[in-house]
Amino acid sequence: MDNTDKKRILISPVTRIEGHAKITIQLNDNGKVENALFHVNEFRGFEKFCEGRMYTEMPIITPRICGICPISHSIASVKACEMIQGIQPTYTGNLLRRLIHLGQNISSHALSFFHLSAPDFLLGYDSDPAVRNILGLAASHKEIAVGGIRLRKFGQEISERITGKKIHISGIAPGGMAYPLTEENRLALLAWIPEALHTVQMGIEIIKKFQEENEEMIASFATSPTLYLGMVGKHGEHEIYDGNLRFIDADGTILQDQLNPAKYLDFIAERSVEWSYLKYPYYKPLGFEKGIYRVGPLARLNVASAMKTPKAQAEFEAFKKINNGKPVHGTFYYHYARLIETLSSVEEAEIILNDSEITSNKIQTHGRWNNSEGIGCSEAPRGTLFHHYITDETGKLTKVNLLIATGQNNPSMNRSITDVAKQYINGNNIQEGMLNRVESAIRCYDPCLSCSTHAMGQMPLVIEFINSEGALINTIERL
Amino acid sequence: MPKKKIATVWLGGCSGCHMSLLDIDERILDVAQLADIVKCPIVDGKELPEVDITLVEGSVTSDEHLREILHIRAQSKTVIAMGDCAVTSNITGMRNYFNLKEVFDTAYVNAISNDTEGKVPNHIALLKLHEKVVPLQEVITVDFVIPGCPPNADTIFYVLYEFLNDRIPNLSEAKKLKYG
Numbered sequence: 315m316d317n318t319d320k321k322r323i324l325i326s327p328v329t330r331i332e333g334h335a336k337i338t339i340q341l342n343d344n345g346k347v348e349n350a351l352f353h354v355n356e357f358r359g360f361e362k363f364c365e366g367r368m369y370t371e372m373p374i375i376t377p378r379i380c381g382i383c384p385i386s387h388s389i390a391s392v393k394a395c396e397m398i399q400g401i402q403p404t405y406t407g408n409l410l411r412r413l414i415h416l417g418q419n420i421s422s423h424a425l426s427f428f429h430l431s432a433p434d435f436l437l438g439y440d441s442d443p444a445v446r447n448i449l450g451l452a453a454s455h456k457e458i459a460v461g462g463i464r465l466r467k468f469g470q471e472i473s474e475r476i477t478g479k480k481i482h483i484s485g486i487a488p489g490g491m492a493y494p495l496t497e498e499n500r501l502a503l504l505a506w507i508p509e510a511l512h513t514v515q516m517g518i519e520i521i522k523k524f525q526e527e528n529e530e531m532i533a534s535f536a537t538s539p540t541l542y543l544g545m546v547g548k549h550g551e552h553e554i555y556d557g558n559l560r561f562i563d564a565d566g567t568i569l570q571d572q573l574n575p576a577k578y579l580d581f582i583a584e585r586s587v588e589w590s591y592l593k594y595p596y597y598k599p600l601g602f603e604k605g606i607y608r609v610g611p612l613a614r615l616n617v618a619s620a621m622k623t624p625k626a627q628a629e630f631e632a633f634k635k636i637n638n639g640k641p642v643h644g645t646f647y648y649h650y651a652r653l654i655e656t657l658s659s660v661e662e663a664e665i666i667l668n669d670s671e672i673t674s675n676k677i678q679t680h681g682r683w684n685n686s687e688g689i690g691c692s693e694a695p696r697g698t699l700f701h702h703y704i705t706d707e708t709g710k711l712t713k714v715n716l717l718i719a720t721g722q723n724n725p726s727m728n729r730s731i732t733d734v735a736k737q738y739i740n741g742n743n744i745q746e747g748m749l750n751r752v753e754s755a756i757r758c759y760d761p762c763l764s765c766s767t768h769a770m771g772q773m774p775l776v777i778e779f780i781n782s783e784g785a786l787i788n789t790i791e792r793l
Numbered sequence: 794m795p796k797k798k799i800a801t802v803w804l805g806g807c808s809g810c811h812m813s814l815l816d817i818d819e820r821i822l823d824v825a826q827l828a829d830i831v832k833c834p835i836v837d838g839k840e841l842p843e844v845d846i847t848l849v850e851g852s853v854t855s856d857e858h859l860r861e862i863l864h865i866r867a868q869s870k871t872v873i874a875m876g877d878c879a880v881t882s883n884i885t886g887m888r889n890y891f892n893l894k895e896v897f898d899t900a901y902v903n904a905i906s907n908d909t910e911g912k913v914p915n916h917i918a919l920l921k922l923h924e925k926v927v928p929l930q931e932v933i934t935v936d937f938v939i940p941g942c943p944p945n946a947d948t949i950f951y952v953l954y955e956f957l958n959d960r961i962p963n964l965s966e967a968k969k970l971k972y973g
């Protein structure tokens with residue numbers, strides 16, 4: 315196995331820290347790109363180590379899967395618990411959860427756009443990497459950088475003002491919420507709304523301008539059509555907290571509508587692959603090859619018939635025009651979709667904060683173990699999330715299955731990378747700009763880093779080239 | 794006082810500690826006045842130069858993490874374990890109650906949603922998970938710890954700010970520790 319060791323040395327120089335995204339390009343006999351493998355290097359084993367614990371612990375344990383979308387894990391988890399108990403949350407409990415979930419969506423999307431992507435758009439992809447970040451942005455575009463930091467803060471503050479904590483909160487419990495919202499905190503949150511709206515609109519202007527100026531690049535950038543999955547409300551409207559699911563095909567035809575998430579095993583399967591710790595889910599009726607689907611902001615806007623709030627609806631109409639009412643496949647449009655969702659989240663937060671029941675103390679009902687099985691589903695910032703628990707009659711977990719948002723984008727991330735590789739590589743001849751393209755293809759998906767890979771900021775990338783005999787012929791890396 | 798250099802690194806954790814670090818909000822600009830953030834998941838991914846302070850999130854779970862943390866120790870004057878995963882191994886260490894093969898098979902072979910054609914991940918490009926997850930001090934000397942899952946943003950800011958001003962933080966006096 316010295317061959318293996320040699321490879322190992324090549325791809326893991328000791329100076330390189332944090333190389334969690336790796337790519338292998340396989341070439342065929344003619345030196346053409348055969349395939350690309352996207353390696354995700356993270357595995358923590360939640361499905362196993364939760365076995366034997368009480369199901370009621372899950373809304374506290376599972377948020378620790380991810381510090382960026384912990385609330386979505388709590389929500390999916392608590393819904394699974396409620397199915398086990400056979401209860402529904404109270405009106406106010408549900409509303410508070412919805413509000414906290416919107417807050418997370420705002421902060422996660424703000425992070426993705428203002429901290430991680432806006433520096434590329436405003437300072438340029440080719441600007442000095444040492445300043446191409448939120449601090450560099452603060453030096454040259456102070457209003458935008460500080461606005462982004464504060465928009466993220468607003469989202470986080472919703473959790474804090476209800477539960478006393480911003481990350482890995484407690485209080486999201488079966489039957490509703492353990493903590494109410496005080497009138498003082500309601501007013502304090504409401505006071506944020508005008509500023510938050512202003513910042514999102516600033517973001518929307520930035521992305522629209524960038525789209526206009528880079529039309530050609532965007533039109534040819536990782537545009538492979540896929541199916542889409544997202545949650546919708548009763549009338550097909552955009553929904554991220556509670557609803558049923560809709561699958562559409564690449565032309566926008568609805569394949570399945572108002573699917574009960576508890577039946578997810580009927581329409582989603584996944585496959586483990588040798589080259590990644592992240593599995594490859596697919597739409598079951600079409601099989602592994604044809605069933606590639608995407609989730610997240612782009613998917614949710616593609617499946618939705620309308621938005622729930624007026625300002626977001628106006629943007630949504632502009633979004634729908636991009637491909638004349640058909641699904642928008644250009645991976646780059648994830649950014650725009652993400653901002654439209656942020657806008658709708660801020661608007662919806664305002665509506666909830668003005669609900670006369672939001673400060674009520676009727677926040678939780680109580681139940682006990684009734685059913686052995688529970689399935690919960692929520693949209694996370696990066697896509698649809700499923701928690702599935704099976705318990706024994708004492709409530710101890712015997713089986714846990716988690717289907718995580720970024721996992722579902724994994725097959726298409728791999729495909730986007732293959733697309734880019736085919737476009738930019740011929741034998742040993744690698745065209746300049748390839749690494750940037752690969753990176754921005756992955757970045758569009760905003761992969762949830764702990765759910766999948768550690769890939770914020772400039773991604774440390776290692777790309778290996780393997781010939782048809784499996785021998786390593788070239789390695790390029792950016793540290 | 795010359796500007797100090799800070800790095801933040803993420804090993805086996807959930808990113809929650811880094812998110813809490815970001816929750817210092819606008820104060821990040823104060824930190825940037827006193828120090829250059831030379832490496833951080835949200836700044837960039839280049840190699841780690843010699844630095845004054847490295848904040849480390851997460852436990853050591855694999856061959857790569859071990860290599861990384863040894864390198865971090867060699868490059869950093871002060872290593873701070875940020876959050877419970879780094880300090881005690883916390884949630885990341887919960888898999889230690891099972892053998893690794895069981896943990897693997899549960900996710901990659903026996904998951905209810907898996908089809909029957911999958912293969913257990915095993916590729917040269919993947920990091921090799923260690924049988925047991927360990928916190929930082931099992932493999933390196935740690936200079937300071939900030940407990941919490943994640944530690945509160947004010948606590949992280951306080952510790953960082955004290956170190957940047959060449960003072961040793963005092964967590965008990967500052968009443969900065971919160972449960973959770």
Ligand code: SF4
Binds near residue numbers: 850885941944
């Ligand atoms: S200590 Fe908690 S917040 Fe920090 S990485 Fe570990 S699980 Fe995440």
